[in-house]
Amino acid sequence: MRHNWKSVRDEVAARILRSDYAPGDRLPRDEELAAELGCARSTVVRAMQDLADSGIVERRRKGGTRVPANPVTRATFDIPVTRSEIEARGQSYGYHLLEQTPAPSPLHVTTAFGLSAPQDMLHLRALHLADQKPYIFEDRWIALNTVPEIRDVDLTTLSANEWLVKNRPYSRCTVRFYATNAGSDYGPIFATDPTTPLFVVERTTWVNDAPITSVKAIAHPGYQMLTEVG
Amino acid sequence: MRHNWKSVRDEVAARILRSDYAPGDRLPRDEELAAELGCARSTVVRAMQDLADSGIVERRRKGGTRVPANPVTRATFDIPVTRSEIEARGQSYGYHLLEQTPAPSPLHVTTAFGLSAPQDMLHLRALHLADQKPYIFEDRWIALNTVPEIRDVDLTTLSANEWLVKNRPYSRCTVRFYATNAGSDYGPIFATDPTTPLFVVERTTWVNDAPITSVKAIAHPGYQMLTEVG
DNA sequence: CCCCTTATTAAGTACGTACATAATATTTTT
DNA sequence: AAAAATATTATGTACGTACTTAATAAGGGG
Numbered sequence: 001m002r003h004n005w006k007s008v009r010d011e012v013a014a015r016i017l018r019s020d021y022a023p024g025d026r027l028p029r030d031e032e033l034a035a036e037l038g039c040a041r042s043t044v045v046r047a048m049q050d051l052a053d054s055g056i057v058e059r060r061r062k063g064g065t066r067v068p069a070n071p072v073t074r075a076t077f078d079i080p081v082t083r084s085e086i087e088a089r090g091q092s093y094g095y096h097l098l099e100q101t102p103a104p105s106p107l108h109v110t111t112a113f114g115l116s117a118p119q120d121m122l123h124l125r126a127l128h129l130a131d132q133k134p135y136i137f138e139d140r141w142i143a144l145n146t147v148p149e150i151r152d153v154d155l156t157t158l159s160a161n162e163w164l165v166k167n168r169p170y171s172r173c174t175v176r177f178y179a180t181n182a183g184s185d186y187g188p189i190f191a192t193d194p195t196t197p198l199f200v201v202e203r204t205t206w207v208n209d210a211p212i213t214s215v216k217a218i219a220h221p222g223y224q225m226l227t228e229v230g
Numbered sequence: 231m232r233h234n235w236k237s238v239r240d241e242v243a244a245r246i247l248r249s250d251y252a253p254g255d256r257l258p259r260d261e262e263l264a265a266e267l268g269c270a271r272s273t274v275v276r277a278m279q280d281l282a283d284s285g286i287v288e289r290r291r292k293g294g295t296r297v298p299a300n301p302v303t304r305a306t307f308d309i310p311v312t313r314s315e316i317e318a319r320g321q322s323y324g325y326h327l328l329e330q331t332p333a334p335s336p337l338h339v340t341t342a343f344g345l346s347a348p349q350d351m352l353h354l355r356a357l358h359l360a361d362q363k364p365y366i367f368e369d370r371w372i373a374l375n376t377v378p379e380i381r382d383v384d385l386t387t388l389s390a391n392e393w394l395v396k397n398r399p400y401s402r403c404t405v406r407f408y409a410t411n412a413g414s415d416y417g418p419i420f421a422t423d424p425t426t427p428l429f430v431v432e433r434t435t436w437v438n439d440a441p442i443t444s445v446k447a448i449a450h451p452g453y454q455m456l457t458e459v460g
Numbered sequence: 461c462c463c464c465t466t467a468t469t470a471a472g473t474a475c476g477t478a479c480a481t482a483a484t485a486t487t488t489t490t
Numbered sequence: 491a492a493a494a495a496t497a498t499t500a501t502g503t504a505c506g507t508a509c510t511t512a513a514t515a516a517g518g519g520g
Contacts, residue, residue: 173459179409179427197409197427292483
């Protein structure tokens with residue numbers, strides 16, 4: 001069964017694994033590989049594009065295909081809506097809106113959006129619960145200029161997360177991972193010591209350069225983000 | 231210029247953005263879209279597969295293409311060899327091997343690999359410097375059964391990271407992100423308080439189910455992992 | 461010898477056809 | 491009415507051809 005792109009991909013990947021093609025090396029041209037493996041060039045192209053998407057090979061017009069001299073591990077994470085994440089774990093989902101205040105954006109939000117001046121925003125603080133226990137605390141700012149309808153949405157039962165994702169899709173998004181201390185802000189929420197390290201995912205979204213929302217999602221102590229490659 | 235797959239992709243993405251196609255909705259069949267946009271079905275297929283790869287649509291045989299009812303943010307991170315990462319920042323790279331000891335794998339490493347019993351491994355502790363300052367500290371275990379050659383490699387000048395990546399490509403890898411405290415282990419290394427929160431990337435790699443290496447990369451205080459989507 | 465122009469190369473794309481495959485829907489059988 | 495066999499459907503894949511494009515290499519002129 002040599003005549004499908006996945007087996008071509010696996011064959012090329014195996015050669016790289018065996019160091020037949022080593023980092024920095026140039027691979028045979030698509031046409032040659034096609035002739036060697038007895039398939040059409042388009043099949044090799046499909047296989048190679050998959051390998052290129054995974055960062056296993058690099059392709060350049062005229063330059064050919066090569067194994068990167070400095071290989072990288074390309075990891076892909078799916079960040080779901082928090083409710084889906086909790087339900088996928090087989091736990092019950094709970095949601096508490098702690099605060100909902102219109103306010104001008106503070107400096108760190110203004111700069112996250114790349115704005116030159118503060119804008120009117122809606123500030124939300126909410127807690128997501130898994131089996132009644134604090135799972136993720138979110139601190140969110142929503143740009144009222146871009147999303148005025150949010151004023152009329154009841155956010156005490158439906159999380160802003162969910163409303164936005166279904167009503168205000170974004171065209172651009174930055175994601176930032178880092179570690180922080182629970183401190184006096186999050187310590188009480190998770191009923192933990194102020195020195196407890198917490199994992200933070202910060203996401204900022206735009207639609208055609210107009211700011212939508214910026215969220216800090218602070219995960220409960222011990223939270224890990226996991227993915228498989230290959 | 232409607233006759234290329236990127237413009238087809240962008241048109242469909244724009245329709246989703248405008249909520250012409252809302253979460254849960256089924257899109258027209260490839261053939262219909264092709265007729266509407268005046269291109270071949272294969273062009274629509276190419277566009278749709280790209281959208282599916284980004285998680286923007288879901289495709290199922292017979293079921294058709296639809297906008298996911300529970301959208302996710304799909305973020306992709308490239309984790310380079312540490313030296314490349316530092317040099318890409320325009321900083322000078324430095325490397326110090328702090329410890330190199332053969333030892334049976336401790337429990338957390340044994341379980342990370344999914345092994346039933348401890349194996350002989352090489353334990354390394356090393357520090358990567360950017361502009362002479364501690365950047366990433368790594369705590370690494372290498373499976374000697376799978377990579378016996380590592381015994382004869384001089385790891386005082388070349389990091390194990392680089393040697394492995396060029397000589398022992400992996401076929402499978404898990405990546406884990408989390409937060410930890412500097413504590414007495416890492417506090418002295420980064421010259422920081424034991425309560426300082428630190429960002430950790432833990433990677434475990436195999437080649438055809440044989441364990442290669444498991445690394446904890448502890449980043450300096452303030453380290454952030456950043457990516458753009460869209 | 462260096463710079464600029466021109467040729468060549470190998471990947472990138474578009475198209476159309478034919479067929480495969482996995483779901484789903486329908487019909488038949490028990 | 492439930493279960494099993496069968497038909498239908500929309501995506502998935504393979505192929506071959508023709509053409510485009512970006513990058514490199516070769517050539518020519520100052």
